[in-house]
Amino acid sequence: MPAPQRTSLDQIVREASAILDERGLDGLTMHAVADAVGVRAPSLYKRVRDRNHLIALVTEAVVDALGEDLDRAVSVPGLAPRTALRALADAFRAFAHARPAGCALIFMRLPPAARPEAEVLRRGSAAVFRVAAALAGERDALEAARMITAWAHGFVDMELSGAFRLGGDADRAYRYGIDRLADALTGGLRESLTGS
Amino acid sequence: MPAPQRTSLDQIVREASAILDERGLDGLTMHAVADAVGVRAPSLYKRVRDRNHLIALVTEAVVDALGEDLDRAVSVPGLAPRTALRALADAFRAFAHARPAGCALIFMRLPPAARPEAEVLRRGSAAVFRVAAALAGERDALEAARMITAWAHGFVDMELSGAFRLGGDADRAYRYGIDRLADALTGGLRESLTGS
DNA sequence: ACCTGAACACCGTTCAAGT
DNA sequence: ACCTGAACACCGTTCAAGT
Numbered sequence A, B: 001m002p003a004p005q006r007t008s009l010d011q012i013v014r015e016a017s018a019i020l021d022e023r024g025l026d027g028l029t030m031h032a033v034a035d036a037v038g039v040r041a042p043s044l045y046k047r048v049r050d051r052n053h054l055i056a057l058v059t060e061a062v063v064d065a066l067g068e069d070l071d072r073a074v075s076v077p078g079l080a081p082r083t084a085l086r087a088l089a090d091a092f093r094a095f096a097h098a099r100p101a102g103c104a105l106i107f108m109r110l111p112p113a114a115r116p117e118a119e120v121l122r123r124g125s126a127a128v129f130r131v132a133a134a135l136a137g138e139r140d141a142l143e144a145a146r147m148i149t150a151w152a153h154g155f156v157d158m159e160l161s162g163a164f165r166l167g168g169d170a171d172r173a174y175r176y177g178i179d180r181l182a183d184a185l186t187g188g189l190r191e192s193l194t195g196s
Numbered sequence C, D: 001a002c003c004t005g006a007a008c009a010c011c012g013t014t015c016a017a018g019t
Helices: A009-027 A030-037 A041-046 A051-074 A081-098 A100-107 A118-124 A126-136 A141-161 A170-194 B009-027 B030-037 B041-046 B051-074 B081-098 B100-107 B118-124 B126-136 B141-161 B170-194
Strands: none
Touching: A009 A030, A009 A051, A009 A100, A030 A041, A030 A051, A051 A081, A051 A100, A051 A118, A051 A126, A081 A100, A081 A126, A081 A141, A081 A170, A100 A141, A100 B141, A118 A126, A126 A141, A126 A170, A141 A170, A141 B100, A141 B141, A141 B170, A170 B141, A170 B170, B009 B030, B009 B051, B009 B100, B030 B041, B030 B051, B051 B081, B051 B100, B051 B118, B051 B126, B081 B100, B081 B126, B081 B141, B081 B170, B100 B141, B118 B126, B126 B141, B126 B170, B141 B170
16 A cells, blocks of 8 residues: 655755755754654655755755846846946845855865756856856856856855954955956956056 | 873864864764874863864864965065965965865854854964055955955865866966956056056 | 654763762 | 763664554
């Protein structure tokens, strides 16, 4: 006599994401997820290989959500590249502040089993590539996209990890970084013109 | 009859650092540390408040070691600011590759009890401030230092977390970033001269 | 076919008891 | 004064037993 399904992979990932946001990665226990979806912990292993697999699925959901936010931020007709970079950076920081634990997961060094699929990462970073290409040109788009991502991620990581306890205004430092980044990524062209 | 001390806080932090490097943060258990110093786990609580306190002490040791590497890298007489930034960035990346788990700890978002003292962070980042001031001027030194740190940390984090699976050469991207960063941080002056 | 209780090996932490 | 075994409340994971 087959027993009826009491949950689904979708529901598990959805509840796990909510638990991550509310209680952090340490709070994301198999017991907590099982409780939220209404089964016992061992039953989760019918849908996910183990906790690392669940973390990978949650991370992919976070990347998708972030990618949508970034896409929306730069999908304004007639947006100048420098303005687009500002919008992109602000959307990223807002996402990181709203969902710090989820955002941390994207760049966290976890076992390969807990890492998202490369294709999901590619899709989530499409907006960054578009802005990078607009600023630095198609030839340097990949390097420029990585520089934008590295800086924005690093900044927010420092901000949320408490590395800014030394004083100063985080908002001002972020704005400073965005403007300097825009200068830097368009700088190759200016330098070739002025010969400096 | 007082029992003789079988270990010390120094030895505990030293062995904990070694375990962190070899087995990662998850492998840094109270049992493993106790084993390494030759006592039982409960005895550790005579020297450290709890595991988070031990993590904070290990993090401070890592920050000190990194700070020494960075100081050495930029302590070359007559070093031009742009060359100093290259040396600084290369030293940071080399440290991160040599001790990935330790480096991750510096920027990891952990409970306040597991975070190092602000004074230790200040001392460890002295070299970055000096290079930042040389590049961007005293007025923007704080923001510039944060931009350098954010980018370098973010880059290495992405590199070691597997975010570079999309192809491309990490060495080339890092060099690209350093040069663009040097452009960016000296760009304020150039812009004020050209009026762009 | 799916779910569950029980069990196992592991955590961090506390504490009374030893010396 | 320091150290220890035992205990507690938690983990992730497995598996035989239920329906």
